[in-house]
Amino acid sequence: MARVRASELHAPAAARTASLSFPSPVTLSAIEARLVRLPLVEPFETSFGRVETRQIFLVSVESEGIRGWGEVVAFVEPDYSYETVETARHVIRDFFAPALLGTDGRPETKGPLVSLADVPARLARFRGHPMARAGLELALADLLSRLHGRSLSATLGGARSRIPVGVSLGIQPTRDALLDRVARHVELGYRRIKLKIKPAWDVEVLSEVRRRFPTIVLSVDANAAYKPEDLDHLKRFDDFSLLMIEQPLAYDDLLDHAALQRELETAICLDESITGPRAARQALAAGSCRIVNMKVGRVGGYTQAVPIHDLCVATRTPLWCGGMLESGIGRAHNIALASLPGFTLAGDISASRRYFERDLIAPEVTVSEDGFVEVPSGAGLGFEVDVDFVRAGTVALDRHVAA
Ligand code: OSB
Ligand code: MG
Numbered sequence: 384m385a386r387v388r389a390s391e392l393h394a395p396a397a398a399r400t401a402s403l404s405f406p407s408p409v410t411l412s413a414i415e416a417r418l419v420r421l422p423l424v425e426p427f428e429t430s431f432g433r434v435e436t437r438q439i440f441l442v443s444v445e446s447e448g449i450r451g452w453g454e455v456v457a458f459v460e461p462d463y464s465y466e467t468v469e470t471a472r473h474v475i476r477d478f479f480a481p482a483l484l485g486t487d488g489r490p491e492t493k494g495p496l497v498s499l500a501d502v503p504a505r506l507a508r509f510r511g512h513p514m515a516r517a518g519l520e521l522a523l524a525d526l527l528s529r530l531h532g533r534s535l536s537a538t539l540g541g542a543r544s545r546i547p548v549g550v551s552l553g554i555q556p557t558r559d560a561l562l563d564r565v566a567r568h569v570e571l572g573y574r575r576i577k578l579k580i581k582p583a584w585d586v587e588v589l590s591e592v593r594r595r596f597p598t599i600v601l602s603v604d605a606n607a608a609y610k611p612e613d614l615d616h617l618k619r620f621d622d623f624s625l626l627m628i629e630q631p632l633a634y635d636d637l638l639d640h641a642a643l644q645r646e647l648e649t650a651i652c653l654d655e656s657i658t659g660p661r662a663a664r665q666a667l668a669a670g671s672c673r674i675v676n677m678k679v680g681r682v683g684g685y686t687q688a689v690p691i692h693d694l695c696v697a698t699r700t701p702l703w704c705g706g707m708l709e710s711g712i713g714r715a716h717n718i719a720l721a722s723l724p725g726f727t728l729a730g731d732i733s734a735s736r737r738y739f740e741r742d743l744i745a746p747e748v749t750v751s752e753d754g755f756v757e758v759p760s761g762a763g764l765g766f767e768v769d770v771d772f773v774r775a776g777t778v779a780l781d782r783h784v785a786a
Contacts, residue, residue, distance in 0.1 A: 403498055403500060403524070403527070403689075404497060404498040404499075405496065405498065405527050405530060406530050406531050408494075408495035408496065408497050409446045409495055409527075410495045410496075410785070411444055411483060411496065411785060412446060412447075413445045413484075413782060413784045414484060414519070414522075414782075415442070415781065415782050415783070416440065416442055416455075416472055416475050416480075416518075416780075416781045416783075417443075417773075417777050417781070418438050418440055418441075418468060418472075418777065418778050418779040418780075419438070419743065419776040419777050419778070420436055420437075420439075421438075421439050421710060421739055421776060422435070422436045422437075422740070423435060423708070423738055423739065424737075424740060426553070427738075428553040428579065429463075429553060429554065429581075429604075430554070430579065430580070430581035430605055430606045430607070430608035431462040431463065431606050431607075431608075434708065437708050437710070437738070437739075438459050439454065439712075439713075439776075440454060440455035440456075440468050440472075441455075441710075441712060441743075441773065442454070442518040442519055442521070442522045443522055444483075444519070446526060446530075449526060449529055449530065451523055451524070451527070451529060452522055452525050453517070453518045453519065453521025453522030453523070453524070453713075454518060454521060454712045454713035454716065455468070455471045455475075455514050455515055455518030456514050456517070456680035456681075456707035456709060456713060457470070457471050457514045464514070464634070464681065466512060466513070471512065471515040471518065472781060474509070474515045475515050475518070475519070475781070475783075476783065478506075478509055479512075479515060480783035483496070483502065483505060484784070484785045484786075485785065485786075486783075486786050491505070499520060499523055499524055499527065499684075499685060502520050502523060502686065503516070503683075503684070513659070513680065513681060513682060513684070513687075514680040514681070516683045517680040517681075517682070517683050517685075518680070519684070520683075520684030520685055520686060521679065521684065521685070521713075524538065524685055524716075525763045528762060529762045529763040531762075532762050533762060534719070534758075534759065534760050534761060534763070535716070535719035535764055536718075536722040536759075536760075538719075539689065539719055539720060539722070540689075540723055541719060541722030541758060542722065543721075543722040543724070543726075544722075544757065544758050544760075545751075545755040545756065545757050545758060546704075546722060546726070547574050547575075547728075547754060547755055548573060548574065548575075548729050548730055548731075548732045548733060548750055548754055548755065548756050549573050549574055549575030549576065549577055549600070549730065549754075550568045550571075550573040550575075550576060550733045550737060551577045551579065551604065551706065551733075552565065552576060552578055553579050554579050554580075554584050558587075558588055561578070561588065561592070562591065562592065562595055565592055565595070565596060565599075566595075572751060572753055572754040573733070573750065573754050574600060575601070575626065575728070576601055576602075577601075577602045577603065577731065578592065578601070579603075579606070580603045580605050580608070581605065581606075581608040582608060582613075585605075585620075586619050589603070589620070589623045589625075590622075590623070593623050593624070600626055600729075601623065601624070601626065602625050602627045602628070602652070603620070603628050603629065604628075604629035604630060604654070605629065605631045606629075606630055606654075607630050607632060607633050607634050607655055609631045609632055610632065610633075611639045611642065611643065613631075617643065617647065620647070620649055621648045621649050626650070626728075627650045627651065627652040627673075628649050628650070628651055628652070629651075629652045629653075629676060630656065630676075631651065634655035635656065637653075637656055637665055637671045638669065638671070640653065640656065640666070641669040641670045641671040644671060644672065644673065645670065650672070650673040651674070652672055652676050652703075653672040653674075653675060654676040654681070655681070657675055657676065657677075657681070657691070659682050659683060659687050659691075660687055660690045660691050660694065663675060663691045663695075664694060667694070667698055667700060673700070673701070674700065674701045674702070674728070675691070675700055675701070675703075676702075676703060676705040677691060677704050677705060677720070677726070678704075678705040678706070678707060679716060679720055681705075688720060692725045692726075695725045696724065696725040702726055702727060702728065703721075703729060703730050703731075704721035704731065704732060705730070705731050706730070706731035706732060706733070708738055710742060711735055711743050711747060711748060711766060712743055712764070712766075712768065714732065714742075714748050715748070715759075715765065715766045716764070717730065718732060718748070718756055718758055719758070719765075722758045729754070732748070732756055733748075733750065734748055734756075735748045735749070736749075741772065742769075743768060743769055744764070744766040744768055746766065
């Protein structure tokens with residue numbers, strides 16, 4: 384991709400914001416935040432740690448008896464990012480929910496919500512906590528789409544009815560265990576296999592996977608496990624015809640990624656480093672990556688994700704939708720987002736069964752034999768939330784009500 388100048392990188396986001404308005408102004412009666420315990424079918428291991436049971440953080444918003452659902456993708460530990468399920472509960476309870484419900488006593492948060500853009504506007508005086516913000520925006524976007532009687536995909540400007548998908552395979556106890564899982568997921572139809580890597584689980588593993596599967600579309604994700612001094616080692620990855628190497632260096636380091644990208648043939652994709660539209664613009668201007676991973680939670684919601692999408696379209700930067708081991712609710716949001724035209728590469732949107740015995744939605748997400756997920760056309764998320772199953776798994780519930 385040609386280098387782009389910062390001045391070229393102002394995306395035409397305004398056109399879309401109109402479609403993110405409610406059909407008529409909405410007064411929220413309640414916001415609920417809940418934690419639901421959902422065991423994984425097998426542990427998921429990355430360079431930063433291992434998850435066995437997902438604590439799913441659901442947000443729901445209510446207005447006139449209609450509910451919208453969202454998911455906060457934070458983990459229990461501040462490892463992928465600084466947020467945790469408990470920091471998100473705290474900021475939603477003490478700051479974000481009062482600002483959206485108008486119960487914080489401030490004049491600027493009075494009155495109904497007219498658009499999704501009211502979320503960043505009402506939270507403008509707060510810094511950070513993008514995953515908590517996104518959980519609220521997602522729930523409101525589902526509500527807004529239901530009130531319009533249209534799908535979330537249509538609300539966001541989706542253009543695809545099916546989405547190509549890949550799978551992310553965690554670090555395994557042995558190479559044979561990994562080879563097994565690669566074979567199984569190629570067989571299931573996944574169109575791209577991503578391997579989690581870290582120092583000492585990289586070059587040898589890759590050369591064996593490549594020897595056994597010479598033609599599959601293959602990528603790797605280091606979750607920031609390497610340092611600039613590892614340059615000579617990272618150059619060896621060029622031998623494996625990888626689609627990309629995701630987030631090799633530190634989460635907050637655009638400059639060293641730019642230097643590394645100049646030395647590598649393989650495209651760098653940034654995940655952790657793309658914290659919002661500004662980081663995306665700077666990363667592309669600096670040449671820190673050639674591919675962008677989108678996670679709506681990491682960037683702070685749809686009001687941030689859509690401009691990043693538009694920027695990637697304007698600069699012809701390949702974009703794909705990442706994942707955070709979401710329940711079906713977060714998964715359904717990812718499907719709607721990935722239906723936008725700029726998502727040109729297979730997303731980390733696997734079948735519900737890849738992670739969970741039973742999902743929180745019906746029907747569960749399935750992947751076709753040729754590696755696609757269907758975009759539902761029903762109103763809102765387009766999936767039923769299994770409220771009884773959600774209630775049964777709930778381990779904590781905070782209900783915030785309007786005065
Ligand atoms: O970096 O993309 C990542 C899972 C947990 C934390 C970070 C990441 C991942 C994945 C799996 O790669 C994505 C998914 O299938 O949900
Ligand atoms: Mg990643």
